Amino acid sequence: MTALDGAIVNVALPQIRNELALDGTDFKWVAAVYPLTLASVLLLGGRLADTIGRRATLLLGVALFTMSSVGCSTATQGGTLIVFRGLQGSGAALIMPASLAVLSHDLPPRARNTGFSATTAIMATALACGPVLSGVITQHLGWSWLFAMNAPLGFTSLLVIALAVPRHARGSRASQTLSSTVSIRAVVLACLSLAAVAYCLIEGPEIGFASLPVLISGVFAVMSAGGLWCEMKLHRSVALGILFRQRPFTGGIITQLLWGLGVSGVYFFTSQFLQNNLGLRPTSAGLAFAPVALSVLAAAPFIARMARRWGDGRISATGLLLVALGLLLVALGSTSGSFVHILPGLSAVGFGSALAIPLTTRALESSPRHMSGIAAGLFSAAREASGVFGIAFVGAIVTFVQHAAASAGAGPAGAFLSGYQAGLCVASALVAAGAPVAVWALRCLPNAEDGDDPSLVWFGEDRQ
Incomplete structure (x- = not known):
């Protein structure tokens, strides 16, 4: 729900603007307020997961997200829609760190890579299929149904959480004292x-x-x-100091920032390239991202086995290098004027992103159990912030080169293509820089497959 709602609104914005008679400012905020509140409230969501518990925070987040989705679907004014979209982002900010904390600390060690693989595959599928789903629903049912469909999903999620997620409350008194330093x-x-x-x-x-x-x-x-x-x-930064002294967590944050800086901006501008330069309609342009999701889905079931055989660090570094190579292949294929020629690059981005899953798994496992929420919140905040920074940074590269090409006499399409390719090359370099960080972060780690909680290995804490 959280990934899908960040992707489906863009295609529906013209219809929303016409039906609600939005002015320029309201139109802009309908699109911007969701990622803004999501990035801003993520750390608070992580703090709540550590204080009131992962299960309670997850229930609260899903309830808030579901109710605000219903509010969005019934909105008749731009201001109302903006307020409920902001509440949606706040609900998502509670869901994401709590759900990641559940995956990293409430699943058996041997199931964690599989759990993170499934989550990554689902999020990639939502991001890839979101524009297509948005186009179909908006055209045949209306934009309000984009939000209304979250109601049955939300109620089902609440039921599953209530039945399946363990009733973990808080850690020991010492754990609470340490967590309270944040x-x-x-x-x-x-x-x-x-x-x-x-x-x-x-x-x-x-x-x-x-x-x-x-x-x-x-x-x-x-x-x-x-x-x-x-x-x-x-407060001597005791709690955060414990987190950032762990190589897996620090390395995971750094690589997540580099990955987001590169891929997020490219994802945004690739959609424009497909529509403006290749002439694809919005629904077809959204469908063009399916190879990314299909590649993640194809690779995800084999990640745990590959990590056990070759090591988490090698697999993650290989994945980041494969993503960087995929971005270069997209840049090379974009000169042909055909979507077919960028398919190999998009597929490589998907496969590489799947191979980097162990880095996320071990980064979150390295946090102590009582700080799993704030660790997941920091990790999610880094991902969301890197997405915003990525669009701005890669966008600045694209704009600068585009203007330079236009000044040299290139047409609008050719100038944008030059800027787009320059942005892809810079993004590739950013992602590739994460490969040595991944090797450093995951070298010589204790084996989590033996049934021990990695946080206990790192921190020597008593099992709760």
């Missing part, structure tokens, strides 16, 4: 800082980075980040 003030400051940075990146390209709202937001982001630093120094 204070509510620190979480709020982190949320405000992320929100301000996201606002700058989303609004900057539209209204100008030198505009007053963006400048004020930038100053606010710096002040919030400064306050967060002081708060962490005041």
Whole structure:
């Protein structure tokens, strides 16, 4: 639900704008408010998962997401839709860290790679099929059904969570004391800082980075980040220090940022390339991403076996290099003017992303059980923030080269193609830089297949 809702709205935006008579500002915020609130509230979701429990946070997040989806489907004004979309993002921000924490600490060790593989495959499928599903539903049923369909999914999820997820409450008293060093003030400051940075990146390209709202937001982001630093120094940053002293977690955060910086921006601009340069309709352009999802689905069942045979570090590094190669193949194939020639590159991106799954698994396993929520929240926040940064950074490369090509006499299509290919090359370099980080992060790790909880191996804690 969370991945699908981030992908399905874009195709439906023209119909939403016409039916609700949105002005330029409201139209922009309908699309932007969901990722903005999602990125901003993720750390709070992780904090709640560690304090009130993973199961309770997951139930709360799904309930909020479902009710706000119903509100979106019944909205008759732009302001109402924006408010409920923001609540949707907040619900998703509770769901993501809590669900990742459940996968990393409530599944048996031998099932964790399979669990993360299934989650990655489902998210990739949602992202790939979202535009196609949005086009079909919007054309035949109307945009409100995009949100209404979350109601039965949400109620089913609540039932499954209530029956299947263990009733874990809180850790030991020592665990709670350690987790409490991540204070509510620190979480709020982190949320405000992320929100301000996201606002700058989303609004900057539209209204100008030198505009007053963006400048004020930038100053606010710096002040919030400064306050967060002081708060962490005041509390000696014990909890976060424990997390970031672990190579798997630190390496996972770094590689996630590099992967998101590269792939997220490319995903966004590839959709424009397919429609503007190749002339595909929105539904067909969405269908063009199916090879990515199919590649992840094909590779996911074999990841655990491959990791046991060749090691998590080698498999993850190979996956990142394969993603980088796939981006270069897309750049090479884009010159042909045919979608068929970029299929190998898109398939390589999917296979490579699947091979990098062990990095996520071991990064989250390395956190102690009582900090699994805040660890998953940090990991998810890095992913969402890297997506926003990726669109902005790769977009800046695309725009700069596009303008340079246009000044040299290239036509609109040719200028965009030049910028798009330059963006692909930069994105490939960013993702490839994560390969040595993956090898460093996952070398000489204790084997989780023996039934031990990796957090107990790393931290020497008593089993709860």
